[in-house]
Amino acid sequence: MTAQSEAELAEMVAGAEGPFCIRGGGTRGGRVPGTPLETGGLRGVELYEPGALTLVVRAGTPLAEVEAVLARENQRLPFEPMDHRGLLGTGGEPTIGGVVAGNISGPRRIQVGAARDFLLGVRFVDGRGQVIRNGGRVMKNVTGYDLVKLMAGSWGTLGVLTEVALKVLPRHETEATLRITGLDDARAVAALSAALGSPFEVSGAAHLPGGEVPVTLIRLEGFADQVAYRTGRLTETLAGFGEIAVEDDPDRSRALWQGVRDVAPFHGRPGDVWRLSVRPSQAPGLAARLGAEGLLYDWGGGLIWARVAEGTDLRARAGAFDGHATLVRAGEETRARLGVFQPEPAPLAALSVGLRAKFDPRGLFNPGLMPAPQEAPA
């Protein structure tokens, strides 16, 4: 089913008899049984004020269209959303609604925040078919509860997004990447911590241990003079970690970070893919326990991408740790057996289940994607 308007979508939900699989562009693998409910008909920019750094856009608008509109004013989505297509082998066009619903953020998350931090307002259809509005289009808003954050990363389980308001930022004039080779994982995370703990506003901090030689990458963005100055100072700061090469061609630097963002080293390689959000200093020790065939660290070590043999229970291998593991790529059987999202401790699970029961009392939205209510009504 494809709604052409918010009102039509609300009617479809109100009159629904069975569950929906909510789809934006279908690129991020959030597939569950149920009637596909497509948001692609809800398309277009509602409002764009470059001088106020705000964009209001309908949820089914392709991400590429959003990025093109922003690029014309030399602005962008600062949280650098990942493109999952290469990793998952999916087709289609990512939508802005999918980005928000999954709280999809890339390398710059470590400096500026995640998608949820740039989301100013939402409109969505809840499980009763009511249109709900929360937040607005201004940068500071504490008027009532922040359902905006709750909707970001809820993967459609609380409601179907119809419109999102985002804070955007100007593109930087240029960028450069510092590159250190040969560091082991622990030393690399220490280098990334040192860089992120410097005053030089590092906007990307990744470590790729998988190639012929491990590579550690640190990104700086800003005006040309600024980037040149910070590159010099940061090179001094990190001198103890080994020889540092500087990639100061902005296009080549951008290509490096696109690879990190989209986990390019895993493209076309077999196995399941997991994503772990962890405390950075614990990342190398944790990663060593995973028995991974491939690893990539982003967010200064706070994000681990792990490629493991199909069907592996990575959470069992990881044991207890500060953070959580999400199953991003796996077969149906593995997804069903292990669950996409990390089970929460009982009191938190009760809150999450309770919220989903309030927003979606009939259990219509993406059932099974997040742990189910214990007494789901028929």
Next chain:
Amino acid sequence: MEMPVPNPAALARKARLVERLRAVLPADAIIHDPAETRVYECDALTAYKCPPMLALLPASTQEVSDALRICHEEGVPVVPRGAGTSLAGGALPTADCVILGVARMTEVLETDFADRIIRVQSGRTNLSVTNAVEEEGFFYAPDPSSQLACAIAGNIAMNSGGAHCLKYGVTTNNLLGVTMVLMDGTVVEIGGAHLDAGGLDLLGVICGSEGQLGVVTEATLRILRQPEGARPVLMGYDSLEVAGEVVSDIIKAGVLPVAIEFMDRPCIRACEAFAGAGYPDCEALLIVEVEGSPAEIDAQLAVILEIARRHDPVELREAADADEAGRIWLGRKSAFGAMGQINDYICLDGTIPVSSLPRVLRGIGDLSAQYGLDVANVFHAGDGNMHPLILFDANAPGDLDTAEALGAEILKLCVEVGGCLTGEHGVGIEKRDLMLHQYAPADLEAQMAVKDVFDPAWLLNPAKVFPLELSEARRGMAVAAE
């Protein structure tokens, strides 16, 4: 503002409640003498006062949990309190409530500079979080102007902002985890030293929930390395529109100042009379501050000054040294003191799209004339967070009512242009009855459904945020259960 009638059943249980609490809290943590409970009768919204039935000062998460469990079993409402600096009445008691203060919980539990986090008990003051890490060159970014006094617990409850959030965000963008006690005494751990939630973003909805979902006892906060330096520039214009354009042009140019502060003529004059900072007498004054090394600051200021000159300023003043920088900030930082000296005032914090600035300022001027009360404007222009100061005389009969009515009209104007009622102070009781101007009943119902999940009996800070007529059925449950 109206508050609910105290529940006689709750009041009648005072003696039994004290008796039960004595089993779990030290004697000096239970304040029940009416002479002493008066200390907690208001927060910084001093126009409203009501001593609570009891005040509790637990010293640990366990004590908070025990105290809440008992209050829950007794069906007594609880109003959490940080440092009592809310401008919106967030910590205003009712006569039948228990104030639960976190003032004794001020420890730093952990600092980790490699992972760039600090974990503190929630009664710790905002500024003392920065104090705990500044020797290593770090700071905690959200800096509400009450930062010397306000507690992290209140910052989380109200999702507090500050002058520097254009660059660094507000509390919710710098909060990584909490230990929180639910009304029934259950202790939950949400988030931690890692980024982003694993399931639903519960932390996101807790932050800014005005103490209605739980009592936060510990928090993990993101700390940042201090910039190498900062420098302000001051510019004066003879037109509000032009000053608004300057703000917009600076933002579009790709410079991200750490602060853009805007003052209008009434505010400039009051500050000048109070602090003598040497401000020009003009329609609009901007203070723009950028950060970085001296060379980086020069480069950014060059871009900003070029924009400023293009708009024909009546004054353009750079700070050559720390002393001059201090003088540029002097008037702005004394704005609230200056107002306090000449009058009583109500400080609002509606937020508007930056593009609507001139229209809203003119609208405020018209309303000010209509109601016969002066309004001075000082605000964070980069993010559209207004701070209209309505000046009135608390001793003049009817003046407070007139000031509140004028305030309500100003906030409605903010909503009308696409903004919101409150950008950083919170709803509390102050804007509670205006909520239906911003949201439809179904929108508020969705928010109240969240409270239903966290606090099904509606005992935590129940008379705040939502218009009383909308929350009445829910608030009545505790009484009805008797």
